[in-house]
Structures are given as structure tokens and as C-alpha cells.
Amino acid sequence: MRTLSCGEARQIPIIEYLAKCGYQPQYIRGNNYWYLSPLHEESHASFKVNTRLNAWFDFGIGEGGNMIDLGIRLYKCSVKDFLPLLSSGYTHLSPDAKMIITFTPGPKSPAAKENHIEILDVTELQTPAMVAYIKKRSISQPLAKTYCKEVRFAIAGKNYNAIGFANRSGGYELRNDWFKGSSSPKDITILKNHNGTQAVCVIEGFMDFLSLLELKQLRRPETDVIILNSVALIGRSIEILKSYKDVFLFLNNDKAGQTAAEKLRQADINGIDASEFYKGYNDVNEYLSAQQRGALQAQIRREAPEERGLGIGR
Template structure:
């Protein structure tokens, strides 16, 4: 009898803890509600990778990313969604339990080259996110890298410590060291966004903002406290963070830290973030 093809909806119900066990990762501690692991996505000595047993969702606090079991397999195995579904569906295909390959970058990523954005697949991806190429090319690069012996390419946003946030149609990850990204032109006002596509969406919506503000991209709300000293340099700070729980908490934290901060998220009320709102605007106008 032919085995039933696993679709995304069914795959998302597969237990993350059991999947991690197949991959050779076991919890450091566990309660009725959650399990904590050493991150399978990067090197660490204290467990910051949480799996909600109730929701069957994971979140890597050190990397600032999370999702379902399909997302996790894609990141660990550096494979496509189709390949992840195949692995989750076919128990005869063993998951590797070998120790991770050691790279100069402790995230498992080694940067091979950084150049001007030009690959058609990346340009199509920018277009699908509603981003103008001229704007993206001012802040982002085309980054070629290896992860676990395989070669990849992505849109890269460099952070102030030299690491890159990496995005393409299939993957969301980043190289070490992890940090915030800061773009200074010695303005007296600062705009803070949560992620790469929030910044690009805002500037696609209003390109003139680039001439009157400095910009800071958190890359993860986990790095919010790294902004505190920077904020003292500005007379006005505009916050464009996500409208989910994590984004709202980060906004409230900054509002209490500096009286010059102003929450601007009403612009995209009813949407999770700037990019969701911007795509909707483009669809309405198109």
C-alpha cells in the first residue's frame, strides 16, 4: 500500500520533541508545559531553545527565531520544505546524529563572499515582499555562504559586529556574531525597526525618511537592551516594532527607557508588522 503523502498541515502536528530526538537532540530540562534544549541551530552552553509542549512550537531565544516543526527541519537540515516533508514522512530515512561540523563561525555558517545584489532569485524574492531594488541595494548584499558543507546564497544585512542576517525565499538565519544593525548619517533622530524587511518596507513606503533619520534594526527583540546607550544620542526616536506580544513588550521597554521614544505602530494597526501592511497597501493600489 502506497504511503500517504504528508502535507504541511499534517506535518505541523508532528511532535517537535520527538523530531529533535531523531536528530540527536534531547532536553536539558522539561516541565509539563515546555522543554528546553541546547540550540540545535548554533553553539551555546546554556539551554535557550524552548519547545512549547502545548502549542508544539519552538523558539530559539539566542537567535530570536521560532516556528513549527517544518521550519525547524528546514533550518537544521538546510533543506527545502518539500525535502523536510519527505524526511518527516519517511521513517526509513534516518536523521543524522553526527556531531556538527566545526566552522569558523559558531552558528555553523561560513561566509564565502559578499557582493552587490544581483541573483534573479533574490531579486524576485524582494519583489514578492514589495521591496524596491534601489532601496534594498543601499542596505543589503548578496551573501554566498556554506552551512554544514552545503552552499547557499541569500540577501544579507550586516550587523555592527560583522555578522549577517540572511534571508531568501526558503530560509531565515544568520551568521555570528549576532547583533543589531545601525545605519548612521549623523542625524538627530532615529528610527528603530525589528527586522530587515520592516526597514525596507518603511523606506519603500517613504524613501525620504532615509535623508532625515538614522536607522537601527534590532534583528531580534532579544537584543533590545543593546540599544540603551545608543538612544542617548538622539532627540527623537521612532519605534516601528511588530504588533505581536514580543514586539509590544519591546516597545514598552524602550518607551520606559527613554522619554524621546514614540510608538509609531499605529501606522500598520491591524497587521503584524510593517511588511504585512506594506504588501497590503501595494495590493490595494495595484
Template sequence: MGKAFNPGLTLYHIPVEEIERCVMGLGNEKMTCRLARELDIVDFLAGQGIRPVKINGNDYWYHSPLREERTPSFKVNRKINRWFDFGEGIGGNLVDLGIRLYQCTVSNFLEILEGAALPDTSQQKRRQIPNPSGNKVEEIAALSSSNLLTYLQNRSIPLSFGQQYLDEVKFRWKGKRYRALGFKNDSGGWELRNEFYKSSISPKGSTYINRGNSRLAVFEGFFDFLSYLVLFGDSAQPADFLILNSLSFFESSRELMEGYREVQLFLDNDKAGREKIAYAITLSDIYHSQSSAYCGYKDLNDFLCGIAMNALPSDHQQPPGWNI
């Protein structure tokens, strides 16, 4: 019998271009092998509760999900998005993995992916992803959706932090209802996230949390901000917080940032993030990069998820190399 499917599956790494193409008129397109192969294997496994035992750069090592074993021999190279099981000498893409994991045909696995991609309990398929420009908020409520709470847990964020900084946003797009974690920006818009997509409700803008300190911590997205709170709690030096919600707001935030004695940048470990840090350092010596401390991870939340398999110390001691 095939493996039971976990509805908490995370499938939000489809390229933006493909999302936009589907939203603009191909929303009824079925899941294909080509689209399925583009889905992130690490996120797929995380959605099934399968966590890596070891991470070495782009290589994620697991106990094989295809059989019982004591020594991890199943590797996913996240850069090329391919897996290989050294114990059996087989590997491939997500489709190759899915048909073995669920012991099903290719067409059945594609149907599983389509059926998994439902916003909450609605019957809309994964390909119908809301376009920010057409979203209309219907209700703002406290977090209660089991799907959203599971997603928050999969991102290693405790419910207490979610309840403090996030809301459950119920909104409508093209007559269909959706819900997502909502993080409000200072312009009155919302950043929206659930396990299936990343979206927003205009107007776009950054989020500033002023606690009257002389030090500012800057993040690209709210999951990185929440990860900072999880990692350090009250052990970090007092700081105010700026969540850009998009790197495009960095320049317009300079006046605010440069009013501080120290600005610590927790930007993503990608080309755009590295370039923005390099640029900031040329502007003033108040800017300091923290990204090297989570080198090997794509961002601060990825770092948190990577170490979540080991219990964080109760006093939130800082990991070596951090200057917080």
C-alpha cells in the first residue's frame, strides 16, 4: 500500500514567472511532470515531516525515506534539485522520488500534488495562485486555521510569536476565498504566506518596530524577523526592528536606518542580498552584516529550521560567531 499523504506539504518554490503565467489565464492547467520537477525536494520532504540529519552546503543528508536505515545515505543537492539514494544506487527528480515514496504511477503522483495544493479546505487547485493586485481582504482574525498553524510549525516558529506578530487574513480573489498568515506593513498592506504561495495585498511597504533603542536590526522578510526572536529571545542586545518586506525598500529606508548608531543587516545569502550588504557598507560604517553567521543557509529562517532538529538551549545562548 502506498504511503499516506501529509496535507502539510510545502510547494511554494514554483518560479514566479510560471505563477504569473498561470494566473494570467492558464489557471486550469493541470500539474505536469515539468512543473512537478521544479518543486523543491527539500521542502517536499519537510512537508512530510522528513528533516535532514546533516546539511553540508547544498547537500542535505537524510535517513532514506524509502527504507529503514541507521546511517543517512539519502542526499538531496538543493542547488540542482536532485536526490540520490546511495544505499540503493538510484536517484532523480521529485517525480522519480514521489512514485517510489507513494508506490504509485506518475499520473497518480501528479494527481496527489494537485490535490495537496488546496488553500485550506477549498477545492481550488495549486495552479490558481492569487495575484496581489486582485486580492480583497474579507476578514482579519486571530490565528486558528490548522493548516496555517502547521505551516508555522514547519517554519520552526512557536505559536506564541505567531500570535503576537501575525494575523489570519481571509481574502477573496476572483470570487474564491483564501486564507494566509498575514504580516501588516506600515503602509496598510499585508504580506501573505501559507504553505502553497507567497503573496501580498497592496499597498506594499516595510514594517518598523520602534522600541527606542540606538541599534536597528534589519530583515528582508517577517519569517527572518521571527526567527531572530526564536534564536535569541531576551539574550540579544536591545534593538529596534525593520522588516523591509522587499529589498526594493532598502533605499527609501536609508533615512530611518542612518538615524541609528548601529544597523545590523540580516539579509538573504543570495546574490541580491550580498550585493545590498556590500552597497550598504560603502555608505557608512554603521552598517554591519550578520549573514556570514548563517553561511550555508539561504536566510535566517532556513538556518533556524536547519538547527531545529537540535533543541535550542533554554537560555537562548548565541551560536558561535554571532555578534548580537
């Protein structure tokens, strides 16, 4: 049997491959199919497949790519070993059963040729669509304009706008109603208070950072802050965190967040778990949105911890 070329393998629709492996999307938004990750345990879908690009990204581990990249992660093998397996019709073992499938390479899809993000322009937050998106995420426009920009970017030859949050290396986290991604280089963001503080807050994403400021009714944090922009980047914060006396952890209440906290413990960083502040919710932004809907406002006022301060508004 002829072995598929890399080009042919990349044309296999990822969502079809996942379906025949037993994985179904948790929800679909436009061209984006969201799954519970096939690469690690989780309770909230963080694995996205964009059908227009035929590309995937796992936000739980901060990795993504094409069909081949997914295959070598699933099999834990090299490209050289994966292509014959794919060509023979043998696919990933699901947790429950073996499944044998056969793919017939179809015509090459122009959408799958390129998924590189090119930043075209960075301006102040201003267009109605981006202002509406920030409001939808329960963040006030003045606060968002303090830390975010509006970024025009190109992907696969088409231009889009998104909320942009800069990292320390010049890349941007990009968000809008249908897109969640980042430009290169991917990195953490460090915000220094310059007040001699010995405390730092470690926060998973920038929406959670903005949400904490909203909850504390602050424009600027009273501690230093590290926004990971992906828990997969937790290792880049370790040496920095060792210089602080108090490390407050605002990580997601999921497996990936627990794994990140464990990595810090293994590095002798005994972070203070601040997730009790948003217990019952996956992250701080989800908690904030629930509060602003009004259903839990009274309960939040009763249960909000005051005695310790939880870092960002000490």
C-alpha cells in the first residue's frame, strides 16, 4: 500500500478524523468546533478545530497545528512512523475501543495551506464590534482600553479585527466573538507595580486579569501580575516567582490549572490558591459574568473573602 505524502495527510479533515476516533464536538461556533481535548483530561472544551483552515489548537497545553501534528501527538511517534499508520487505515485508539478507518485523499483545500497570523495594524480600542465584545465579557470599556488594543490581522489571506493583549515578547493574545488565538511569539505578560511589593498574582488569561480588576473596582493592581496567556507557559514564570514572598494563584478550576499549580510546587514555589474566590466557576471571568447577571450578587457579597485580601487588591 502506498504511503500518503505529508501534503495528502494534511488534507484529511480533522473533524472527520476525530469523529471516527469517537470524539464529537461539545459545541460549534461558525467554523470553530470545540472538543474535550483528546490529548489530556479536562471538563471544559479547550480543543478547537477551525474547519476553514483545517487546523487545531489545544488551549489546555498551548499547542496546535495540522493533521500530522495531531497524529504524532496522539500516537506519540514521529512523522515517519505516523504516515504509514495513517495510510494503512489504522487510527488512534480511543479510551473505549479500537477503530479502523480508511481515508481517501481528496483535492487539496486552499484553506489548509496557511494559518499564520500576520499583524497588520494596532490601534486604540474603538470599533463598535470590539467594544460590544468587551461588554459581552463583562469588562468596562475604560478598563479594557487601559490594557488592550484593537488589532487588525490577516490569516489565510483575509483581514480581521480582534481585541489584542500584548505579551513581553511583542506577540498578542487575540480575541473576538469567533476567534481565540495568538500571534507569534507566544509568551507570558509581566505587569510590574513598581511599589516595592513582595507579592505577585499569577493569572491564566488576560480576561481573568481584567475581571479581577473589575471585581476589586481597581484600575491598576496593587501587586505585580504575571498573565500566563496559556498554562502551558507556566515554566517561564518559575524563576521570576522565586523572587516573591507571596504568590497568589488565580488558575482555572480544571485539570490544566491543577497541573500548573503542581509544577510550581515541584519548583518549591508554594503558591496561595485563590480559586476559592471563584469556587463553582471555571475561571474569574465566568464568575464576574454571573455576578453581573445579578443572580448571585447577594451570595457573592456574603462569601467574598475579605480577611486575606487575595493578592491583587491587598
